[in-house]
Amino acid sequence: MTHLDFSVNVDHVATLRNARGGTFPCPVEAARIAVEAGADGVTMHLREDRRHIRDRDVERVRAEIAAPLNFEMAATEEMVAFAERIRPPYCCLVPEKRAELTTEGGLDVLRPGPFLKQAIARLRLAGVRVSIFIEADPAQIEAAAALGAQAIELHTGTYAEGPVEHRAAQLARLKAGAAAAKAAGLLCHAGHGLNYDTVADIARMPEVTEVSIGHFLISQSVFEGLGATVRRFRAIMDAARNI
Numbered sequence: 124m125t126h127l128d129f130s131v132n133v134d135h136v137a138t139l140r141n142a143r144g145g146t147f148p149c150p151v152e153a154a155r156i157a158v159e160a161g162a163d164g165v166t167m168h169l170r171e172d173r174r175h176i177r178d179r180d181v182e183r184v185r186a187e188i189a190a191p192l193n194f195e196m197a198a199t200e201e202m203v204a205f206a207e208r209i210r211p212p213y214c215c216l217v218p219e220k221r222a223e224l225t226t227e228g229g230l231d232v233l234r235p236g237p238f239l240k241q242a243i244a245r246l247r248l249a250g251v252r253v254s255i256f257i258e259a260d261p262a263q264i265e266a267a268a269a270l271g272a273q274a275i276e277l278h279t280g281t282y283a284e285g286p287v288e289h290r291a292a293q294l295a296r297l298k299a300g301a302a303a304a305k306a307a308g309l310l311c312h313a314g315h316g317l318n319y320d321t322v323a324d325i326a327r328m329p330e331v332t333e334v335s336i337g338h339f340l341i342s343q344s345v346f347e348g349l350g351a352t353v354r355r356f357r358a359i360m361d362a363a364r365n366i
């Protein structure tokens with residue numbers, strides 16, 4: 124099977140930095156270490172409330188890290204204008220609510236806000252490849268394609284974080300979603316809640332071209348080291364794809 128791109132989300136390095144209000148640990152340094160250890164890209168989510176990643180972190184990753192940035196953002200005027208300025212190669216549109224702990228569900232593209240279509244068109248015009256974080260629902264996937272997205276990111280949270288006895292059914296839903304994405308001519312990414320135990324099932328899906336992993340990876344690196352954690356994920360994914 125083909126290589127699975129692995130984008131490391133460094134948001135929670137910024138969470139730790141912000142806990143003490145200083146400059147350490149630095150998410151850009153984490154991005155550098157992750158890429159040196161075999162990550163194919165870096166993911167950052169610039170939230171409206173700037174609770175972890177800040178504007179300057181994104182600017183620095185664009186300037187200092189050669190690996191592609193997957194820029195997660197809400198479809199708002201502020202974020203589209205920011206993306207037009209820094210021109211990340213990839214952008215993933217996510218829903219955002221101030222009170223949530225993390226991105227709680229996929230974007231509902233069957234009921235898109237008035238700005239979504241324009242946001243996608245503007246990002247594409249700026250040379251950004253647009254992905255939308257959605258549930259593995261064929262109707263959502265077709266709607267994402269109709270809106271002009273080039274990729275979707277399947278929300279793996281219900282599969283990865285739900286009860287173990289529901290995993291087989293959730294995995295079947297994700298597989299059907301990946302097949303629907305391919306049929307709609309979309310690239311298929313996946314992410315949310317993945318860890319050493321759950322990533323292999325996702326990596327075995329041939330339609331999935333990229334995974335994005337953050338919270339478990341950054342947390343596990345407290346015990347194992349960031350480079351070692353990235354290398355272990357890489358080995359699990361490569362084994363799952365028979366590489």
Ligand code: PXP
Pocket residue numbers: 132134168195215217225226256276313314315316317335336337338339
């Ligand atoms: N993909 C998207 C769109 C996300 O919003 C997140 C969480 O920030 C992730 C992937 C990564 O999820 P996790 O941090 O649980 O690995």
